[in-house]
Amino acid sequence: MSNSVAKKTVKIKESHLVDLIEGIVNEAVAVKKQEWISEQAQKGNTLLEGKIAALEVKLNKLTKGKK
16 A cells, blocks of 8 residues: 555636635635624623613512502
């Protein structure tokens, strides 16, 4: 068994290479941006839910005091 690896050289114009790299970067950025947006939405919901719960506690205290 031989461990030789076939190497293939492909010639590509610099502008095509730049476009290829730019496309890969843009795709990666879009994926990370979507992940970040999802994380922020979850954090925002959690924060909002916490604030609502705190307001409910305060409202219940105020309501009990009026009875």
